[in-house]
Amino acid sequence: MTDAAHAAHFESAARQEHAARFGMWVFLGSELLLFAGLFALYGAGRAANPGAFREGITHATKTLGSINTAVLLVSSTSVALSVELLRRGRQKQSIAALCVTILLGIVFLALKLTEYGEHFREGISPGGAGYFFALHQAPGLALFWSLYFISTGLHAVHVCVGLVLLGLTTRRVLQGHIHSARFYTLHNAALYWHLIDLVWIFLWPLYYLS
Amino acid sequence: MLELFRKLFDLPPGASSFADGVDWLHLFVIGSTLLGVSVITLLALVFVIRYRQRPGDHSTPVVRVTGKREAVLVFGTLALFLLWWVLGYRQYLAMRERPAGADAVYVTAKQWMWKFSHSHGQIENDVLTVPVGRPVELIMISRDVIHSFYVPAMRVKQDVLPGRYVTLWFKPVRVGTYPIYCAEYCGVLHSGMLGEVDVLTDAQYSRWLGDAARAESLADVGRAAAVKHACLSCHTIDGQKHIGPTWSKLYGSDVTLSDGQHVVADAAYLTESMMDPAAHIVQGYAPIMPTYLGSLDSADTAAIVEYIRSLQDAPVSPSIRLPALQVAPTTSAASSQPGAP
Amino acid sequence: MTIAVEPVQTARAASASYATEQKSIRSWLLSTDHKRIGVLYFVATTFSLALGGVFALLLRIEHLTPGPTIMTALTYNRLFTLHGVTMVWLFMIPSIPATFGNFLLPIQIGATEVAFPRLNLLSFWIYVLGALVVLGAMWLGALDTGWTFYTPYSAKSPSAVVPTLIGIFIVGWSTILTGINFIVTVHTMRARGVGWMRMPLFTWALYGTSIIQVLATPVLGLSLLVVMFDHALSWGLFDPARGGDPVLYQHLFWFYSHPAVYIMILPAMGVVSEVISTFAHKNPFSYKAIVYSTLGISFVGFLTWGHHMFVAGMSAFDAGAFGVLSMLVAIFSAVKVYSWVSTLIKGSIVLATPLLYVFGFLFLFMFGGMTGVAVATMSLDVHWHDTYFVVAHFHFVMVGGTLTAWLAALHYWFPKVTGKMYSERLGTLGFALVFGGFFATFVPQFLLGNGGMPRRYYNYPAHFQTLHVASTLGSWVLASGMLLTLGYLMHALLRGPSAGANPWSSRSFEWRTSSPPPEKNFHGEPELELDAYDYTTPWQPLDSSR
Ligand code: HEA
Numbered sequence A: 001m002t003d004a005a006h007a008a009h010f011e012s013a014a015r016q017e018h019a020a021r022f023g024m025w026v027f028l029g030s031e032l033l034l035f036a037g038l039f040a041l042y043g044a045g046r047a048a049n050p051g052a053f054r055e056g057i058t059h060a061t062k063t064l065g066s067i068n069t070a071v072l073l074v075s076s077t078s079v080a081l082s083v084e085l086l087r088r089g090r091q092k093q094s095i096a097a098l099c100v101t102i103l104l105g106i107v108f109l110a111l112k113l114t115e116y117g118e119h120f121r122e123g124i125s126p127g128g129a130g131y132f133f134a135l136h137q138a139p140g141l142a143l144f145w146s147l148y149f150i151s152t153g154l155h156a157v158h159v160c161v162g163l164v165l166l167g168l169t170t171r172r173v174l175q176g177h178i179h180s181a182r183f184y185t186l187h188n189a190a191l192y193w194h195l196i197d198l199v200w201i202f203l204w205p206l207y208y209l210s
Numbered sequence B: 001m002l003e004l005f006r007k008l009f010d011l012p013p014g015a016s017s018f019a020d021g022v023d024w025l026h027l028f029v030i031g032s033t034l035l036g037v038s039v040i041t042l043l044a045l046v047f048v049i050r051y052r053q054r055p056g057d058h059s060t061p062v063v064r065v066t067g068k069r070e071a072v073l074v075f076g077t078l079a080l081f082l083l084w085w086v087l088g089y090r091q092y093l094a095m096r097e098r099p100a101g102a103d104a105v106y107v108t109a110k111q112w113m114w115k116f117s118h119s120h121g122q123i124e125n126d127v128l129t130v131p132v133g134r135p136v137e138l139i140m141i142s143r144d145v146i147h148s149f150y151v152p153a154m155r156v157k158q159d160v161l162p163g164r165y166v167t168l169w170f171k172p173v174r175v176g177t178y179p180i181y182c183a184e185y186c187g188v189l190h191s192g193m194l195g196e197v198d199v200l201t202d203a204q205y206s207r208w209l210g211d212a213a214r215a216e217s218l219a220d221v222g223r224a225a226a227v228k229h230a231c232l233s234c235h236t237i238d239g240q241k242h243i244g245p246t247w248s249k250l251y252g253s254d255v256t257l258s259d260g261q262h263v264v265a266d267a268a269y270l271t272e273s274m275m276d277p278a279a280h281i282v283q284g285y286a287p288i289m290p291t292y293l294g295s296l297d298s299a300d301t302a303a304i305v306e307y308i309r310s311l312q313d314a315p316v317s318p319s320i321r322l323p324a325l326q327v328a329p330t331t332s333a334a335s336s337q338p339g340a341p
Numbered sequence C: 001m002t003i004a005v006e007p008v009q010t011a012r013a014a015s016a017s018y019a020t021e022q023k024s025i026r027s028w029l030l031s032t033d034h035k036r037i038g039v040l041y042f043v044a045t046t047f048s049l050a051l052g053g054v055f056a057l058l059l060r061i062e063h064l065t066p067g068p069t070i071m072t073a074l075t076y077n078r079l080f081t082l083h084g085v086t087m088v089w090l091f092m093i094p095s096i097p098a099t100f101g102n103f104l105l106p107i108q109i110g111a112t113e114v115a116f117p118r119l120n121l122l123s124f125w126i127y128v129l130g131a132l133v134v135l136g137a138m139w140l141g142a143l144d145t146g147w148t149f150y151t152p153y154s155a156k157s158p159s160a161v162v163p164t165l166i167g168i169f170i171v172g173w174s175t176i177l178t179g180i181n182f183i184v185t186v187h188t189m190r191a192r193g194v195g196w197m198r199m200p201l202f203t204w205a206l207y208g209t210s211i212i213q214v215l216a217t218p219v220l221g222l223s224l225l226v227v228m229f230d231h232a233l234s235w236g237l238f239d240p241a242r243g244g245d246p247v248l249y250q251h252l253f254w255f256y257s258h259p260a261v262y263i264m265i266l267p268a269m270g271v272v273s274e275v276i277s278t279f280a281h282k283n284p285f286s287y288k289a290i291v292y293s294t295l296g297i298s299f300v301g302f303l304t305w306g307h308h309m310f311v312a313g314m315s316a317f318d319a320g321a322f323g324v325l326s327m328l329v330a331i332f333s334a335v336k337v338y339s340w341v342s343t344l345i346k347g348s349i350v351l352a353t354p355l356l357y358v359f360g361f362l363f364l365f366m367f368g369g370m371t372g373v374a375v376a377t378m379s380l381d382v383h384w385h386d387t388y389f390v391v392a393h394f395h396f397v398m399v400g401g402t403l404t405a406w407l408a409a410l411h412y413w414f415p416k417v418t419g420k421m422y423s424e425r426l427g428t429l430g431f432a433l434v435f436g437g438f439f440a441t442f443v444p445q446f447l448l449g450n451g452g453m454p455r456r457y458y459n460y461p462a463h464f465q466t467l468h469v470a471s472t473l474g475s476w477v478l479a480s481g482m483l484l485t486l487g488y489l490m491h492a493l494l495r496g497p498s499a500g501a502n503p504w505s506s507r508s509f510e511w512r513t514s515s516p517p518p519e520k521n522f523h524g525e526p527e528l529e530l531d532a533y534d535y536t537t538p539w540q541p542l543d544s545s546r
């Protein structure tokens, strides 16, 4: 493929690039509303059961959660770096940055699984199952934990999708399909990764702090 | 006029104090709709005939929007809609405004029946007996899924939710029997969840009360229930403060809440205090009362409310002094909380 | 002006059209041509319409007598749920955008394709997958919750709730992808000279619809997901015993479903704008007013969902706010109606079948819309909520409005898509049956609602029987009209006379190419200098020149 190559129905490569980027933004808007629904559920639940939600947070795996926040923030930086590096034509370094991002994503998932494991050990399962809820009977605690599992679970699904996307993109960079003159696919994947990061930045204070 | 309208449009008889107002608004809304739609349809027909295609030149001129006429039309329509809204909202608020001095009836809905517990102790299934001319307030909860209490003749409807008491009131103005429907889909026999409101004259109603009177007064049942549920370990009936406020003269009194607001302690407020104590905290007390949602059933709730009400007529003088008591503060905000005197 | 080019195109049409270029079944099923995908969608959604229609007819037959007639209560409850689910998600939401929209949107902006053709094909197959899952769930016994899946009933209902919801969830993805595709297409694929304010109004309507599809559908997906967890794993997120709030579910559902009713009506409104202009040979009375009211509906429509919950236990203040916002969103529809009727002034009107349907639309939509405003009048809704009055309201807007506009679109673009012409006489007869049948079916339902007949009732008190029987008889007339239409259109497709490139002498962009269009939509550069609604130049029937 040459630099000017573009699908036949587009007038020019620039148009095609514009379409792809714009499409990604629209999709991110859609995703944002998905999580907005979850935040609305959280807000309503917390307004109705302020005490239970505060108590729920005291049982959160705060250290692991906060480390994960840092992990995601760094991964967001590295993916941004890989875009910038590729733009400057430094393919190898760009790939390295991508690999770092993917690695961090995997670390995030691993830590997340550890957290889930700890919750289960404490007797916390979604839906108010487990002996934890026999010991702590504030109504609304079950709601807090169900929301926690749904929100972080849905987020983790997005992380997985993001990892697959980054993986495929890395391959295409390696093969040279994505290069300094035509790197919007990488940019789109990075945007998606930023969204994942952004959502986590909201989940973190809601479920771990305050 | 209104009667004719009801006949033409198949409306049920107007059996509550709301019915006439609602039906007048109905007449206005449907009347203006019919008029507006007819005018526009006629205009369209006139245009179709007047401007039908004729042989020859088919080109058409550009008609420019002048602005003024269109603005009048659009804002006129908006004004009409807003007028409907204002009238409808006022009536809606009147329906939601809880009347003073209404008889409270506790309603439990479950798949697929209605249970009514009167404050005089009667319990009825699928039949609600009420006197004409006096407002009744229904305090309703569901035992399973959402139902909806609907009496077309009264023009009232309210969804009945599990886990939360909701209220509805109406004042019957016509003696008669009127159907109750469940209007929210609730499972296989949703269409079988029927009942009727029996509106009696005052004389009939007192006779009905007499017939159905029970050996034990409801207040007695209520006292037994309060003892059984250990309410009296925190509340007194003789005017003294304890862990919780006293019940003496509570009914109908003005209660100051911790956020400075005032509420009147009527049946609905008392019910809420038992089912969702955290919703309104009385000033000077800690939010430590447990919820009785699920453990107190409607009949007992009604009985306890009736018992609290009975404490207003005959105040009991303090018989014993309660020992000074320190409540373990659960939150820092409650540390200044006074115990019993 | 440039009209002379058309006969030339017609001559070429016979040799190369999108439909004849390749003939294998595979070339249809895996085509990325937006026109072929539109046709595929048409076949699939029409099948859903027929299925939903059969369910409706069965519901009506059951109501011939107050007691059990032909089915059990459980069957009835499943049927109205399936009727609602099929009609809303499998037919109505994809109906106009994914069929006519897919076919016409690129042509109306002078493009050769949508922005992401492969994504478009993917959307279609996702739709088919979702629809098959819903059908499979029917086979498993389906669900009996109503199309609104209110909790806690839906979390407890002993029926195939989860499979059905999974199906709808999948269909939602197809809706979102189509929405993204259309938005990007409109932004990036417009041919030179097609500025925003020169786009045909149907395209504008699709654009407004797509915005709602992209922003509202994920919230539906989320609420369905949570209901699935509640049902399958009893997580109880909306269960009051565990601190949840069942009314919250209703907020989420209507946050999606009220905008969704505008997903259903906006494309219909776009069709009406096109058809009125073409058959009055007249520019729209106010192009701008229609554009801005489309956008107004798209955005204000997100703020009115609470009007479905006036008696559900909302605070009186919230109810008042949702009430007044409903009044505001309604005014945009009124603006459109006024503009359409005014378009007739000084026109040169040909009362062909599509225009008949559009008049049917106008008349029925005015009633449907005004009764919508009536149920938004809160004290009246207390009486009407969940009665047949509401059923009549939404069939007036969805059947009287959208389905009628769908029929208008079908008759208007039939020659464009197939190159064939149907019989005008049968068209008029079909319209008479559909319109008359519709009236007889749904006017009695307003009266039933006034009388207090609740919806979703299997049995009903005997004094409602006369009106129910009238409604059932009407549904048979309506169905016969639909069958007749299906019949003569099939006949026209196979045996009909050739229609010519532009049988309606429309100036809209899609009529400036041959019918059916070639694979690349236009023969060379599209001629778009003349405005899509410019009827000021002398006009002569083009086909006589052949
Ligand atoms: C295509 C679908 C569609 C459309 C377009 C609408 C349009 C509107 N709807 Fe409707 N509605 C539904 C589909 C639709 N609805 C469905 C499916 C339900 C039931 C869901 C369920 O519970 O299962 C429902 C239920 C529903 C309710 C809840 C009723 C209840 O359950 O109690 C309400 C309440 O406010 C409402 C309001 C409105 C309003 C204000 C509009 C407005 O947008 C209408 C605006 C249009 C106009 C105003 C017409 C213009 C008129 C003129 C130009 C004439 C001028 C005349 C004069 C000036 C006299 N709708």
Ligand code: HEA
Residues within 6 Å of the ligand: C046, C049, C050, C052, C053, C054, C056, C057, C059, C060, C080, C081, C083, C084, C085, C087, C088, C091, C092, C145, C146, C147, C148, C391, C395, C398, C399, C403, C441, C454, C455, C456, C457, C458, C475, C478, C479, C482, C483, C485, C486, C489
């Ligand atoms: C798009 C939406 C749509 C459409 C088109 C219809 C169409 C019809 N509906 Fe439906 N209806 C709903 C959406 C729709 N409905 C919804 C959302 C509900 C609420 C469900 C709930 O409560 O959960 C409902 C509920 C509902 C009820 C209330 C049930 C109850 O509450 O107990 C009734 C009762 O009469 C009814 C009847 C009908 C009838 C007679 C038609 C007729 O108009 C049908 C006529 C159509 C046909 C007969 C099809 C024939 C077509 C073909 C053969 C193909 C033709 C092909 C070509 C022309 C190419 N509907």
Ligand code: CUA
Residues within 6 Å of the ligand: B111, B112, B146, B147, B148, B182, B183, B184, B185, B186, B187, B190, B191, B193
């Ligand atoms: Cu109870 Cu429907």
Ligand SMILES: [Cu+2]
Residues within 6 Å of the ligand: C257, C258, C261, C304, C305, C307, C308
């Ligand atoms: Cu709505």
